[in-house]
Structures are given as structure tokens and as C-alpha cells.
Amino acid sequence: MEREAAFAFISENPELVKAWIEQNLLMKNEAMKITQQSSTAFGQAVDTGRIKSFVEFGDKRKTKWYLKADLLDYAKNKKKNSKQ
Template identity: 45%
Template sequence: MDINNLEQMQQWIEENLLTPKESMEITNQSRSSFNQSVNNGFIKPFISKDGIRMYLKSEVEEYARNKKR
């Protein structure tokens, strides 16, 4: 990916970053359970700015596969 190419960067973001809501759907968690996973460090925001958090899709999917059910 050429970081100077905005279209490529936007495509990468859309394919690889998740909102909290999207992350909760993948992990099959309620908002409170998801927030607890974040607060306990099991899921870490890839980027956090001005109250906006985005999560790396691959990490969320890995957590979903490995979390206790």
C-alpha cells in the first residue's frame, strides 16, 4: 500500500478497521461485555482519537475465536 495514495489508504481502512459496533457483532458481545474486554486489555483499539476508537479486524476476529463462550 502506498500511504501517499488516499484511495488505497481509504480502502485499507474500510477493509481492516472496525467500529465498536462491528467489533461487538464479530465477538457476539453486548456493549458492556465488549467494554469490559477492552478495559481488561483483551481487545485494544488500533486507533483512538477524540473519543473515537477503531479496532483492527484481524485482532477482533482472533479474540472472537479464542474467547471463552
């Protein structure tokens, strides 16, 4: 899908976009529950690039949203790696 067509779809279907965001994007507190990490451990995983934000915005105070699928994958692999 071309960029212009994608933007047109989004503009014409805000309820679908909202539903997708609500089902797939999480803020830090929700993300920490999935990864079962403390704030410090989660921050370290972000700082080292093991967890990446899907989108971030804001200049002075950044807001980051994380993709739920990425967090579930990270949590699954974190458990595997800790058993080795």
C-alpha cells in the same frame, strides 16, 4: 519502509489507504458483532486489555477503531476458552 517514505506513499495513494481502512478497521458496533458481545461485555474486554483499539483519537469524546484481524482472533479464542 522508512517513515517519510511511508507518508509519501500514503499521500500519493489515498484510495489504497481508504480501501485498507474500510476492509480492516471497525468501530465498536461492528466489532461487537464479530465478538458476539453486548456493549457491556465488549467494554469490559476493552477495559481489561483483552481487546485493544488499533487507533483512538479525540480528547473529550474518544473515537476508537479496532483491527478486524485482532477481533476475529479474539472471537476465536473466546470460544475456545469458554469451552474449557
